[in-house]
Amino acid sequence: MKKLFIAVLSVLMFFATTAVSADEGETELNRYVKNADGTYGYDESKPVYLYGGSDERVKIPNTYVQERVQFKSSWIATIFNLHFPQVNTEEEFINKYEERLDQMESWNMNAVIFQVSPLLDAFYPSELNPTSQFLSGKQGQDVNYDPLEYMVKATHDRGMEFHAWFNPYRVTNSDIDAPAILSQVVALGYTAEEVKNFTPAEQVEALNKLGHLSNDNFAVKNPHLVLKFQGKLFLNPGEPEVIKHVADTVKEVVTKYDIDAVHYDDYFYPYKGALRKDPEGKDIPGSDVFGTFEEDRETFLKYKGEFDDTPAGIEAWRRDNVTKLVDAVNDVLKTHNQTTKSAVQFGISPFGIWEHKANDPRGSNTPAGSSQSYSKTIFADTYQWIKDGKLDYISPQIYWSFSAPAAPYGEIARWWDSVVEGTDVKLYVGHANYKHTSNGGWDADWMNPDEINNQMKFNQKLKNISGSSIYSYADIVKSDIDSLDEALRPRNIAKNDSIDILKSDSFSKPSLTPSHKRLSPKDTSPLQSASIKDGKLVWTDALNNNARFYVIYKGTPSQTVEEIIAAGNIVDRVNFEAGKNNIYDLEDVNAAYAITVLDKAYVETTGVKAEVIEPLSVTLTEKSIKVKLNSGLTETELLELVKIVSNHETIITTDFSQKVDLSKVGEYTVNIKVSSSVTDEIFEGNVVVNVEADTPTDPEVKPDPEVKPDPEVKPDPEVNPEGKLPGTGVSSTSMFMVGGLVVMGSILVLYSRKKKSMQ
Structure with a gap:
C-alpha cells in the first residue's frame, strides 16, 4: 500500500511540475504606458486582452526558438526614393544596393522585397514601361545598365531570394492639387479651378506636357483607361486592356530575369482618403471614398455582366475585377514555370484587416469602424484567393500593437493563421517597426522597444505563420540620435533599442525560406x-x-x-x-x-x-629500376615496378615515353606526376631507369676428342681400404685410440681413491 501511495504521489508531482513549467514559459502582457515622471513601463493594473470584449489574456512566450525554416525579409520602397536614393552611375547603384544587402545580411534575412515598378514604370530596360524617374531622375530617361539583372544576381550571391515588387495600377502618387504640382500645371496656362476639374485624360495630358509622365507611359498612350481619385491617377481595374498590360508586364520580367517571386502590396482600388474641400473651404461629403461620384460608373455599365446595379453589386464587381487581375498574373506564372522549369512565386501583402465579423461572419474580431480591404475600399478578396490557392504566400500588414483597440495584433495574427489552415499558402506577417518613430510621440505602445520582438515570440504560438517581414528598410537601420532634434530622440532611441533586441533574439540566427512543393x-x-x-x-x-x-x-x-x-x-x-x-x-x-x-x-x-581529406601523401617505393637493353618495358610495367602508394585516389602521368630509349644503354630520369582525384594537389617525383647490356657468359669447355679419360677405378670389394669398421664409417685405428684413453682414465680414478684411503 505504501509503494502504491508513493507511485501515485510521484505521478501527481510530475504533472504538477509540468503545469508550472508551462506557466513559467509565458508571461501575461500588460499595457505599456507613460508614467507621471515621463518614464515608460508596463502597468500591471492594465492587462492586455486578445481583442475588445475578450476575456483571453495575451501571453508572450519567454523565449524565442529559431526554426530552421522561416521567411525573414524587409521592404525596399523606391517610390519617392524612400529607401533607395536616385543615383547617377552604375557604380553608385551597385554600392547602394550592396549596402542594403549588407544590412539585411546582418539581420540574417533571407529575402529582399524590392520595388521594381512603383508608378507604371521600371527599374529595368522595358519594352512596355518607361524607366523610372526614381532611378534616372526623369521618367523615360534610360540608364546604360540593367539594375534588375545586377540585383537578382547579387541577391542570389548572398543566398537570398529576390522578390520583385510591382504596383499594378498606380500611375501617379501625388495630388495634382498639391501646391508644388499645381503651380507647375498653372504655368502651362490652366487656371487652378480648371486643374481641380480635370478629367483623368486631361490630367494625363498635362502631366505629360510637364514631363512627369513620359510619352511611352501606358497611361499616356491610353488615357481612356485611367481613373482619378483625390487628385491621383490609377489604371481602371475594370478594363480588360489594363489587366492584359499588367499581366504582360509580369511576363516580360519573369521571361528576362531569374526572380524568385512577383510581389504586390495593398494598392488595388484606392484607400479611403481625407475629405476634400469645396471652394468655400467646406468638407465635401463622400469625397473621402472612391465611387461616391461614380468614377467608374461607365466601366461598370459596360462590363457588369450579371452583377446587380446596387451598391453591393458594384462592390462585388470591383472585387471580381481585382480577382481577374490576380488570375491573369497567376496564369502567366504557371505557364512560365511549366515551360522553363522555374518556380516563380506569387505573393501579396494586403492591408491587415480583411473584414470585420460584424460585417461578415468569416471576419476578425475587430471594430466595424476600423478600415478593411474586402468592402468599401480596396476590394481585395484575399480570403478567397487563399482558399482558392491563387497565391503562394500572403504577407498581411499587421501594423498595430497588441493593445491597439481598432486592430489588436494578437487577434488579427490569429485570424490570418486560421485562414491559411489547410492550404498551401504560406503566411508571412508584416511588422511595423516604422511606428516607433511615426507613432512613438503620442502612442506609448510604440515607445516599447520589445513590441515587435513580442510579436515575433507570439507568432510561435500560431503554427501556420512561416515568417516575418519588417517595414521598412529605413527602420532596420539605426537612427543617428545626435543629429536629431531633442523632441525626436526618445522615439528614435526606442527604434534603435528595438533593432538591438530583434537582432540579438528573433533575428539572431539564419534560416531557410519555406519551400513551395507545388511549384x-x-x-x-x-x-x-x-x-x-x-x-x-x-x-x-x-x-x-x-x-x-x-x-x-x-x-x-x-x-x-x-x-x-x-x-x-x-x-x-x-x-x-x-x-x-x-x-x-x-x-x-x-x-x-x-x-x-x-x-x-x-x-x-x-x-x-x-x-x-588528409593532405595528399605519395610514396615511390622503388626509385631505381634496372632493365635489359631492348627489354620492351612499358609505362604500365614501370609503374608496377615503382609501386606507388597514396592515401588518395589519383591520376598518374609520366614522361617515360619521351625520356627512356630502351635501345640504348644508359641511365634515364623519369618524372612521375601524381594528381589527386579529390583535391587539386599534385605530387611530382623522379625514378631512375638503368638500361643495361646483357652480361656475356664463359664459353663451354669441351674435352679434347683425341684424349679419353681414365676409366673409373673401383675398390676391391674384399679389401677395407682404410680399415673402417663396417656400418660406422669410423676407422679401426681411431677406435683403438679411444679405447686406450678410456682405460687410462679408469686407472687414474682408482689410484686417486686408494691414495685418499691411505691418508
Whole structure:
C-alpha cells in the first residue's frame, strides 16, 4: 500500500511540475504606458486582452526558438526614393544596393522585397514601361545598365531570394492639387479651378506636357483607361486592356530575369482618403471614398455582366475585377514555370484587416469602424484567393500593437493563421517597426522597444505563420540620435533599442525560406560527395543544372548527416552555378559539415556529410629500376615496378615515353606526376631507369676428342681400404685410440681413491 501511495504521489508531482513549467514559459502582457515622471513601463493594473470584449489574456512566450525554416525579409520602397536614393552611375547603384544587402545580411534575412515598378514604370530596360524617374531622375530617361539583372544576381550571391515588387495600377502618387504640382500645371496656362476639374485624360495630358509622365507611359498612350481619385491617377481595374498590360508586364520580367517571386502590396482600388474641400473651404461629403461620384460608373455599365446595379453589386464587381487581375498574373506564372522549369512565386501583402465579423461572419474580431480591404475600399478578396490557392504566400500588414483597440495584433495574427489552415499558402506577417518613430510621440505602445520582438515570440504560438517581414528598410537601420532634434530622440532611441533586441533574439540566427512543393520542377538531386581539405569545404555538382542554392550546416563529427541538418545550425546558403567546382572557406575546421541542395521552389534534398581529406601523401617505393637493353618495358610495367602508394585516389602521368630509349644503354630520369582525384594537389617525383647490356657468359669447355679419360677405378670389394669398421664409417685405428684413453682414465680414478684411503 505504501509503494502504491508513493507511485501515485510521484505521478501527481510530475504533472504538477509540468503545469508550472508551462506557466513559467509565458508571461501575461500588460499595457505599456507613460508614467507621471515621463518614464515608460508596463502597468500591471492594465492587462492586455486578445481583442475588445475578450476575456483571453495575451501571453508572450519567454523565449524565442529559431526554426530552421522561416521567411525573414524587409521592404525596399523606391517610390519617392524612400529607401533607395536616385543615383547617377552604375557604380553608385551597385554600392547602394550592396549596402542594403549588407544590412539585411546582418539581420540574417533571407529575402529582399524590392520595388521594381512603383508608378507604371521600371527599374529595368522595358519594352512596355518607361524607366523610372526614381532611378534616372526623369521618367523615360534610360540608364546604360540593367539594375534588375545586377540585383537578382547579387541577391542570389548572398543566398537570398529576390522578390520583385510591382504596383499594378498606380500611375501617379501625388495630388495634382498639391501646391508644388499645381503651380507647375498653372504655368502651362490652366487656371487652378480648371486643374481641380480635370478629367483623368486631361490630367494625363498635362502631366505629360510637364514631363512627369513620359510619352511611352501606358497611361499616356491610353488615357481612356485611367481613373482619378483625390487628385491621383490609377489604371481602371475594370478594363480588360489594363489587366492584359499588367499581366504582360509580369511576363516580360519573369521571361528576362531569374526572380524568385512577383510581389504586390495593398494598392488595388484606392484607400479611403481625407475629405476634400469645396471652394468655400467646406468638407465635401463622400469625397473621402472612391465611387461616391461614380468614377467608374461607365466601366461598370459596360462590363457588369450579371452583377446587380446596387451598391453591393458594384462592390462585388470591383472585387471580381481585382480577382481577374490576380488570375491573369497567376496564369502567366504557371505557364512560365511549366515551360522553363522555374518556380516563380506569387505573393501579396494586403492591408491587415480583411473584414470585420460584424460585417461578415468569416471576419476578425475587430471594430466595424476600423478600415478593411474586402468592402468599401480596396476590394481585395484575399480570403478567397487563399482558399482558392491563387497565391503562394500572403504577407498581411499587421501594423498595430497588441493593445491597439481598432486592430489588436494578437487577434488579427490569429485570424490570418486560421485562414491559411489547410492550404498551401504560406503566411508571412508584416511588422511595423516604422511606428516607433511615426507613432512613438503620442502612442506609448510604440515607445516599447520589445513590441515587435513580442510579436515575433507570439507568432510561435500560431503554427501556420512561416515568417516575418519588417517595414521598412529605413527602420532596420539605426537612427543617428545626435543629429536629431531633442523632441525626436526618445522615439528614435526606442527604434534603435528595438533593432538591438530583434537582432540579438528573433533575428539572431539564419534560416531557410519555406519551400513551395507545388511549384517544384522536381529536377534536383542530392550531392554525391563533399570533402574538407586544408580548412576548405569542397564539392562538385555533376548532377544538377537548375538548382537555386546549396545549404551548409555545421555539426559535430559524431553526428550523422540527418542529425546535423535537424539541429539547424545553418552556416550559409551558397548560390548555385552549374558545373562550378565549389570551394568554401571554413572558420571552424574541427566541426563537421553537411550540404543539401535547394531547387528553385526551395525544396531541399537530403544531405551529404563532408569527408575530411588528409593532405595528399605519395610514396615511390622503388626509385631505381634496372632493365635489359631492348627489354620492351612499358609505362604500365614501370609503374608496377615503382609501386606507388597514396592515401588518395589519383591520376598518374609520366614522361617515360619521351625520356627512356630502351635501345640504348644508359641511365634515364623519369618524372612521375601524381594528381589527386579529390583535391587539386599534385605530387611530382623522379625514378631512375638503368638500361643495361646483357652480361656475356664463359664459353663451354669441351674435352679434347683425341684424349679419353681414365676409366673409373673401383675398390676391391674384399679389401677395407682404410680399415673402417663396417656400418660406422669410423676407422679401426681411431677406435683403438679411444679405447686406450678410456682405460687410462679408469686407472687414474682408482689410484686417486686408494691414495685418499691411505691418508
